[in-house]
Amino acid sequence: MTRLARETGLSRESLYRSLSGEGNPEFGTIWKVMRALGIRLHASAG
Numbered sequence: 001m002t003r004l005a006r007e008t009g010l011s012r013e014s015l016y017r018s019l020s021g022e023g024n025p026e027f028g029t030i031w032k033v034m035r036a037l038g039i040r041l042h043a044s045a046g
Helices: 002-008 012-019 027-037
Strands: none
Touching: 002 012, 002 027, 012 027
16 A cells, blocks of 8 residues: 555555545546556547
8 A cells, every 4th residue: 555655646544545445535546546556447439
């Protein structure tokens, strides 16, 4: 979690709160975590 916090620019506490079962993270937080983990999101119009 320390490395993820460093790579996202978010605090460890913020990440734990956001990603817990009780958390309700903003899209920006999810986006930063995805980028730090190397996950890509693709969307296309149907």
